[in-house]
Amino acid sequence: MRLNPITPGTRPELAAQEAQILAARGRISPLYQVLLNSPPVAHGWEQMLSAIRNHNSLPASLRELVILRVAVLNRAPYEFDAHVPHALAAGVLPATIEAMRAPSLSAHPGMTDLQRLVLEYTDAMTRDIHVAEALFARVRAHFDDQALLDLTATVAAYNMVSRLLVALQIGH
Known part of the structure; x- marks a missing residue:
């Protein structure tokens, strides 16, 4: 880690x-231990991310696929690993979770058209x-x-x- 937790x-x-x-x-994860270096940022972070995770109108399975995909694209394995259990709990199949790692997602047969979109x-x-x-x-037509x-x-x-996880090397 680049900052002391x-x-x-x-x-x-x-x-x-x-x-x-x-x-x-x-628990207070390594991410939150680093965020506590700035209590106002930690507070705002918790408020915003809790709203997105817990009060989001998207189906949990779609939300978790998005989170996994962002983690892969930004080379943030800590984030990916942290959300695999949430994705599984939301009903995302293990093969679909693994497919998030691929450069192109269109070939995965287990995904719905909405998931691909x-x-x-x-x-x-x-x-x-x-x-x-x-x-x-195309996205607007569905939501x-x-x-x-x-x-x-x-x-x-x-x-x-x-981007915060990667820049500060949290979880390495």
Whole structure:
């Protein structure tokens, strides 16, 4: 790690924040130990990522596929490994999880057309940042405004997560 993690229980002024993280996650992971170097960032991070993970209108299986794909594209194995259990719990098949690692997803027979489309959108947002109008129109045809925002925010947020993990070498 490039930043020193804050060992839980060592800074009394962080006790309440650590208790909130423990209540939400069951543990204070290495990621959150690093985030606690900036309590306001750790708080905002937890609020935003909890909303995306726990109050998202997308089916959990789609959300987890997006997260896995972003982790692969950004070379963030810590993020990928952390979300495999969530993907399995959401009903994503192990073969589909492994398919997220491939450069091209179109050949995987177990994926639905909607999954392929969502992952195409994820790839465009992550690799190119720009999303072509034709692709956006295809995605828009499947989602209402809330779900479209939730999808876009999930891709964007997990790009943030993976880029922080990689830059600070968390989980290496």
